[in-house]
Amino acid sequence: MADAGGPATIKAFEERLLEVSESLPKRLRQCADYVAANKDRIAVSTVAEMAEGAGVQPSAFMRFCQIMGFSGFSEMQRLFRETFVGGWPDYSTRLHHLREKAEDSPTALLAEFVEAGRASLESLLKTVDPHHLEAAVATLSKANMIHIIGLRRSFPVASYMSYAFEKMDVPAMLHSAVGRLDNRNAIRDGDVVLAITFSPYSVETIELVEAVSARGIPVVALTDTVVSPLRKFDAITLSVSEVDFGAFRSLSATLCLAITLSVAVGTARSG
Amino acid sequence: MADAGGPATIKAFEERLLEVSESLPKRLRQCADYVAANKDRIAVSTVAEMAEGAGVQPSAFMRFCQIMGFSGFSEMQRLFRETFVGGWPDYSTRLHHLREKAEDSPTALLAEFVEAGRASLESLLKTVDPHHLEAAVATLSKANMIHIIGLRRSFPVASYMSYAFEKMDVPAMLHSAVGRLDNRNAIRDGDVVLAITFSPYSVETIELVEAVSARGIPVVALTDTVVSPLRKFDAITLSVSEVDFGAFRSLSATLCLAITLSVAVGTARSG
DNA sequence: TATAAAATGGAATTTATAGTCCATTATGGT
DNA sequence: ACCATAATGGACTATAAATTCCATTTTATA
Structure with missing residues (x-):
């Protein structure tokens, strides 16, 4: 008990947390992780709430506080309450x-x-047509293989969905057009193409959609406005209007729709 | 008690406070004044503390809470505590x-x-330390070349930043570890590494950071919590706490930070 | 696989805090 | 100046939260 008083500053607290978190049993590690991600909650929560958030028993959380060098939760909480008076408006x-x-x-x-x-997220709920969304989920769920295409600014979204599908054992393939290779021959009957493109629309994506659409392969499209060139082909279109700031568009809303699609398709398949 | 439920938002609270404070006896007015000047304390204080601050008895403060339309202090406090954590409940x-x-x-x-x-976006403003952000921008702006590494779930973010940098003529290179290739020899003095990783952290990313860090190459890290393994190396760390759904992470907040970094670095260079 | 040590969950206990009540004091009107 | 009414202070009670303890489960070790 050389450690009479625990960490006296938030910085010291973080250091101690880091130092300690290496060698911690399961439950206590849960506490550490939750605390690390929710430091601001400590000041305004009860042990019971923190414990529930971390998914452990209150007593486990108490033990965690003691390992951190405090006499108990109250003492730990005091540190956070004090340091944040004068703190944050809403x-x-x-x-x-x-x-x-x-x-x-x-x-x-x-x-x-x-x-x-x-703002983008808010408008997302308005712009996405529930029927189209359901149709998209239904179509993708039935696919033998989902071919994802999204280049340039859309590539992060495409790779994100590719990763998500993989995690859920949904057969999917990311068409990256690396080295101008064009794997369109891999697309077969029973497959579905998921195309992601935003203004200015990549010609490669549009060409691919055009080609497979002519062959009768269903296409689900994630795009921006109603004037997207993908409209010409009878694709199931989900439009996201992202609020951009300057020339740059943060993909918040797009990714939100992407994860929704992924999870919906994943559960529809396994269910 | 015609007023069953008190103010439901901070705004409503302020209105009620203003409306009420005209016609208030001495002690209760003290309460009103103190509360008006110390709204943020309500969330983290006890009645006794608030009463002392206002220079009144606890019971007087209780009466004040009731006049404000709450059943008692606890109910009033709940309003402030909830708006504090932004309420992303369990x-x-x-x-x-x-x-x-x-x-x-x-x-x-x-x-x-x-x-x-x-919720993630809101908390982003809280969790990102302005000084760290500025330091990160400064470091990246001075780099001869920015090496971006981010694998698996972080890859969309990495590719997004790579695209953004390219658009702004910032020399950057995306390390994708394709085919287990490891381009760490491309990293030279004067360069900076931008590492992106979230729990569970990719060993490849950590190894790379460890290696370059030992060589004295500056590292800017985008990670989740303070217990991230990247903390061990003296990297400039920007932490984003994103809401996780099991294996799924909606990257809204992360991408928001990513675009901010990109644009800030882009303008700092050209300016 | 048996045993000891560590970790965990849950109930019991203690402490702190909110909330109530009433006697006393101040205030405003006649 | 007196009375009626409102406001206040402080003690008391109820409640909710923190903390501790111990039986049970899990994990590591020989």
Whole structure:
């Protein structure tokens, strides 16, 4: 018990957390992880709440506090309560502050993108047609193989879905057009193409869709507006209007739709 | 007690406070004044502490809470505590219902992910340390070449940043570890490594960081919590706590930070 | 595989805190 | 100046939360 008082600052707390978290049994590690990801909650929660969040018993959480060097939860909580008096206003005031006060600092920029992302997410629920979404899920669920194509700015979305499908044992293939290779011969009857493209639309993607569409292969499209060139082919279209800030588009809403599709298809298949 | 439930938002709370404070006896007015000046303390204080701060008896403060329309102090405090944590309530239980939701209707699932994304974005503003962000931008701006590494679930983020940098003429290279190739020899003095990894952390990424860190190459890390293994090397760490659905992570917040970094670095270079 | 040690879950206990009540003091009107 | 009414302070009680303890399960070791 050389450690009379636990960490006295948040920084010391984090160091101790890191140092300790290497060698921790299962439950206590859960505590460490949850705490690391939710430091702000400590100040305003009860042990019971923290324990539930971490998925452990209150007593386990207590033990964790002691390992961190505190006498108990209360003492740990005190550290966080004290350091954050004078602390944080709510989201909107904070945002306002950042925008005005810290003009053209990276943090102000972050605030702008966060706001753009939020706006995009909000409009997502409005722009996505539930029937189209259901149709897309149904089509993808029946596919023997899902061929994902998305290049340039859409590539992150395509690779994301590819990863998600793999994790859920949904047969999917990412067409990356590396070295101008064009694997369209891999696409066979019973397969489905999932095309992702946003303005300015990659010709490769459009060409691929055109080709397979002519062969009667179903196409599900993730695109932006109603004027997307993919509309011409009878694809099931899900449109996302992303609020962009400057020339750059944060893909918040698009990825949100992507994960939804992935999970929906994954469960539909296994169910 | 015509007023069954008190104010439900901070805004409503402020309005009620203003409306009420006109006609208040001495002690209760003290409460009102103190609360107005110390709203943030409500979440982390006891009645006794608040009363002392306002210079009144606890019982007087209790009466004040009731006049504000709450049943007591606890109810008033709950309002502040909830708005603090932004209320992404126990996801462990939500996760259980995720499958049912997915089968139920994809739209419900979408709503769930939208909500998760919004919560993640809000907390992003809290978790990102402005100083670290500035340091990261400064370091990346001075790099001769930015080496981006991010595998598996982090790969979409890595490829996104790679694309963004390219568009802004920032010299950057995406290390994809295709075919187990390891291009670490391409990393030279004056370069900077941008590592992106989330739990469970890819060993390849950690190994790379370890290797270059030993050579004195600066590392900027995008990771999740403070217990990330990247902390051990002295990297400039930006942590994003994203809501996880089991193996699935909606990358809304992460991408938001990614685009911010990209644009900030891009402008810093050209400016 | 048997045994000891560590970790865990849950109930019991203790402590702290919110909330109530009433006697006392201040205030405003006649 | 007196009375009626409202406001206040402080002690008391109920409640909810933190903490501890121990029986049970799990894990590591010989």
